[in-house]
Amino acid sequence: MSARKIAQWHDAGIIDAATRDRLLAYEADHARPLALWAVWGIGALTIGLGFVSVVAANWEDIPGLVRLAVHLALIAGLLGLVFLREDRLAARSPWTVEALAFTAAALGLTFFGHLGQVYQTSSPLWQPLAAWLALFAPLLLLTGRSWPTALAVVGGAVWTAWEYAGAMTDHGGLRDPGPMWLTWIGAVVALPAAFAPGAGWLRARTLRPDFWRRMEQLALAYAVGLASLACAVASAGELDGSGPRDGGTAGFACGLVVALAGLAHFAARPGISGRMAAAIIAGAGVTIALAVLTDDFTVPAALLFLALWAGIAAAALAAQWRGVFQLAVGVIALRLIVLSFELAADLLTSGFGLILSGLMILGVAWIAVRFSRRFAPREEGAA
Amino acid sequence: MRAARLAAAVLPVLGLAAMWLQSDRTFRTGTEWNVPIEGYDPRDYLRGHYVEFSYDWPGMPESDIAPSALCLEGEAPTLARVTAVPADEPCEDHWVRSDSSGVYGWDGLNRGRLYIGQDRAALLEKELRNRDQRGIVTIRQREDGSFTPVAIRFRPLNPSESAERDALDAQQAEDLRPPPAIMSQ
Numbered sequence: 001m002s003a004r005k006i007a008q009w010h011d012a013g014i015i016d017a018a019t020r021d022r023l024l025a026y027e028a029d030h031a032r033p034l035a036l037w038a039v040w041g042i043g044a045l046t047i048g049l050g051f052v053s054v055v056a057a058n059w060e061d062i063p064g065l066v067r068l069a070v071h072l073a074l075i076a077g078l079l080g081l082v083f084l085r086e087d088r089l090a091a092r093s094p095w096t097v098e099a100l101a102f103t104a105a106a107l108g109l110t111f112f113g114h115l116g117q118v119y120q121t122s123s124p125l126w127q128p129l130a131a132w133l134a135l136f137a138p139l140l141l142l143t144g145r146s147w148p149t150a151l152a153v154v155g156g157a158v159w160t161a162w163e164y165a166g167a168m169t170d171h172g173g174l175r176d177p178g179p180m181w182l183t184w185i186g187a188v189v190a191l192p193a194a195f196a197p198g199a200g201w202l203r204a205r206t207l208r209p210d211f212w213r214r215m216e217q218l219a220l221a222y223a224v225g226l227a228s229l230a231c232a233v234a235s236a237g238e239l240d241g242s243g244p245r246d247g248g249t250a251g252f253a254c255g256l257v258v259a260l261a262g263l264a265h266f267a268a269r270p271g272i273s274g275r276m277a278a279a280i281i282a283g284a285g286v287t288i289a290l291a292v293l294t295d296d297f298t299v300p301a302a303l304l305f306l307a308l309w310a311g312i313a314a315a316a317l318a319a320q321w322r323g324v325f326q327l328a329v330g331v332i333a334l335r336l337i338v339l340s341f342e343l344a345a346d347l348l349t350s351g352f353g354l355i356l357s358g359l360m361i362l363g364v365a366w367i368a369v370r371f372s373r374r375f376a377p378r379e380e381g382a383a
Numbered sequence: 384m385r386a387a388r389l390a391a392a393v394l395p396v397l398g399l400a401a402m403w404l405q406s407d408r409t410f411r412t413g414t415e416w417n418v419p420i421e422g423y424d425p426r427d428y429l430r431g432h433y434v435e436f437s438y439d440w441p442g443m444p445e446s447d448i449a450p451s452a453l454c455l456e457g458e459a460p461t462l463a464r465v466t467a468v469p470a471d472e473p474c475e476d477h478w479v480r481s482d483s484s485g486v487y488g489w490d491g492l493n494r495g496r497l498y499i500g501q502d503r504a505a506l507l508e509k510e511l512r513n514r515d516q517r518g519i520v521t522i523r524q525r526e527d528g529s530f531t532p533v534a535i536r537f538r539p540l541n542p543s544e545s546a547e548r549d550a551l552d553a554q555q556a557e558d559l560r561p562p563p564a565i566m567s568q
Contacts, residue, residue, distance in 0.1 A: 068403060076396045083392040104395070111399050117498040119406040120531045122486040135398040138391040 003027065037095050044099045048106050064118035071111055078104035082143055094145040101143045105136045105152050126163035133160055150214035157192040158222055165189050179249050186253030190226070190288075194261045195219035196281055200269035216269075220277055223258050224312065227284035228331075230255075230291035231305035235342070237296035251292040259285025276315040283311045302339045306332055320377040333368035337361050410531060413523035414477060415460045420495075420518040420535075433498040434507055434535060436518060440465045440492075449493050452480040452528060460521065473528060480528035495520065497532045510537050517544060 003024055010020040081089075082100050089096045112128035115121065133156050140149045165185045169177060177185075199215035206212060230251060262282025266275060287308045294300040313328035315321075340360060344353075421439040440453060442464030450467035454474040457463030470480050481491035497520065499507065511518060516537040524530040540548065 072396065072399060072403065075399065079392045079396060083388060086388075108395055108399060112402075115403060115406050119410040120498060120533060121406055121409075122496065124484060124486065127484075131398070131402065135395040138387075139395060142388055142391045 037093065040095070040099065044103055048103055051107065051110065068111075068114060068118060071107065071114055075104055075107045075111065078107070079139070082139075086143060090145065097143055098145045098148055101140060102148045102152060105132075105140055105149075108132055108136050124163070124167045126160055126167050129156065129160040129163055133157060144211040144215075145208055146210055147214040147218075150211055150218055154192055154195055154215060154218040154222065157195070161189050161191055182249035183253040186250030186255075187257045189250070190254040190257035190261070190285075193219050193223040193226070193258045193281060193284075194264075196223065196261055196277070197264035197268040200265050200274055200277065203269065216277065219261075220281055223261070223281045223284040224308070226254065226258065227287040227291070227308055228305060230288045231294075231301050231308065234291040234295045235298050235301035235305070248292045248295070252289050255285045255287070255289030255292075257285070258282075258288060261285070273319045273321075276319040276321075280312055280315050283308060298339075298342055302335060302342070305335055309335070317375065317377060322377050325376050326372045329368050329372045333364045336364050409525070409529075410523070410533075413525040413530065415533070416455060416457075416462050416477075416522050416524055417460045417519050418462055418522055420520050433496045434504070434511070435494065435496045436520065436535075437494055438492065438520070442466070449481065449490050451489065451492075452478055453492060454478050455524065470528075477524055478528050479522070479524050479530045482529060495522075495532050497535050499535075507535065513537075514548065515540055515545070517541075 006015070006020055006023050006027070009015050010017065015023070078100050082097060082104065086097055089100070109128075109132050112132060116123075116128075133153075137153055137156070140153050144150055144153070165188060168181075168185055196216050196219035199212045199219060203209050203212040203216065259282050262278050262280075262285055265278035265281055268274070269277070287304055290304055291301065294304055309328045309332050313325055313332070316325035316328060337360070340357065419439045419441065420436040441462055443450075443453075452468050452470040452473050453465040454468050455462060455465055455477040459477070466474075468474055468478065473480070479492065481487070481489050483489060485491050486496070487494050510516065517540050519536050519538060520532050521534040521536075522530045522532050
């Protein structure tokens with residue numbers, strides 16, 4: 001609300017002078033300089049990107065030692081600033097701390113590439129990723145305020161897990177990995193979902209509930225994404241073999257670990273919202289395990305996918321999450337449309353068939369929009 | 384809580400510094416050898432800012448099976464010849480092995496890469512296309528059989544190498560001749 005509007009209301013006689021002054025004082029105290037924050041964010045991002053390309057260009061005019069020393073000094077400086085000034089900076093704007101911690105972590109990740117260039121070392125990607133996660137996750141978890149740092153932790157864990165699984169199975173080319181090995185790989189891929197119960201437990205017990213809420217949401221999104229991917233791969237008939245994506249044993253193990261994370265979440269966060277989040281994660285785990293059984297059966301795999309998202313829609317109704325409910329309805333509608341093409345691909349070859357499919361898409365979309373409007377919960381709750 | 388925050392802030396710096404030290408020490412130890420390289424594919428060997436090349440170990444028979452370890456003979460840095468040995472019983476003096484956790488895995492004795500600056504990458508790409516030159520990579524070989532390429536340079540072909548190349552070209556030209564008239568019908 002701008003001061004100009006408040007002055008206009010006063011001039012029109014809607015509010016008296018005392019109310020005007022109180023409103024102005026309130027607005028001054030609670031101003032959110034969004035534009036300024038956005039400029040800060042864009043500036044930080046640009047500097048980060050610029051630094052990455054300077055490193056990538058591998059400037060040989062500057063000796064490696066000097067480049068690495070400057071790089072490490074930058075990281076140390078940012079970390080020092082975060083440690084010494086965290087409370088003061090956070091009091092002014094939590095985003096400052098968030099940007100500092102995130103930039104330090106990003107610089108840390110590029111340091112590994114920088115080392116590789118200067119010393120000609122080359123190792124599989126999961127090794128530097130795992131080292132980065134071990135070194136920077138404590139910092140991010142202790143200072144994170146919002147979604148960028150949460151995304152860095154969960155995203156870093158997911159990336160590490162998949163790189164590890166890919167490298168350990170020779171990117172699907174490994175012949176005859178034992179069942180023990182596949183169980184291990186499947187469990188590793190599922191591990192990032194285990195952030196959910198931990199974050200759910202900490203939400204009520206910390207000064208940074210927003211950060212832990214984002215962590216929980218991202219871990220939940222990963223579990224649902226994994227389950228959806230398993231269904232999609234099963235419907236294409238690729239869920240057997242030895243890769244991390246396409247392994248029966250690995251799929252079972254992965255589903256089991258995700259389901260266990262869901263069960264732990266029940267205990268970690270009581271309340272309707274927590275119970276529904278737990279139900280979604282546990283359901284995603286069960287879906288992953290069941291997807292193995294539906295491999296190469298188009299309709300059962302699609303039904304499993306629809307059941308997962310119908311469950312998510314039901315949970316969203318129970319917990320009053322409007323956005324999640326609408327998303328679930330949209331995903332179900334999309335899957336129905338894709339399914340119709342899978343089952344009747346020959347429709348697309350004739351003009352009449354195309355008209356029919358177009359009408360059907362419009363019909364499904366119309367029903368989805370009506371359904372969503374009619375039943376979506378009113379207010380936006382927190383997932 | 385303050386101690387935990389201090390630890391979280393200090394850990395990344397210490398960890399990165401330790402990795403730096405470790406990389407630096409590994410990079411500096413070892414014996415330097417000059418290994419001829421070959422087989423660069425102009426479409427493929429310059430990805431980003433590194434050169435990718437195939438080693439042309441002197442004295443290695445042409446074979447599809449990648450050796451897991453090689454014995455290096457000669458007076459460093461001049462490599463006289465190599466012999467394939469099993470990785471679990473390497474020779475006394477100087478040896479290299481493929482690193483199964485490296486980017487090239489078991490193929491690490493066949494292929495290698497060298498990171499270079501982007502200006503030099505463009506120059507090298509031109510040089511590598513010049514067939515009158517021979518690429519030489521200097522590797523630093525350590526006691527445990529691990530090795531790191533540290534430099535790349537070029538020298539003109541010596542007479543025997545250019546004769547070998549001309550013979551190869553002549554053979555390829557022969558292979559590409561059109562078939563006799565009777566067979567093309």
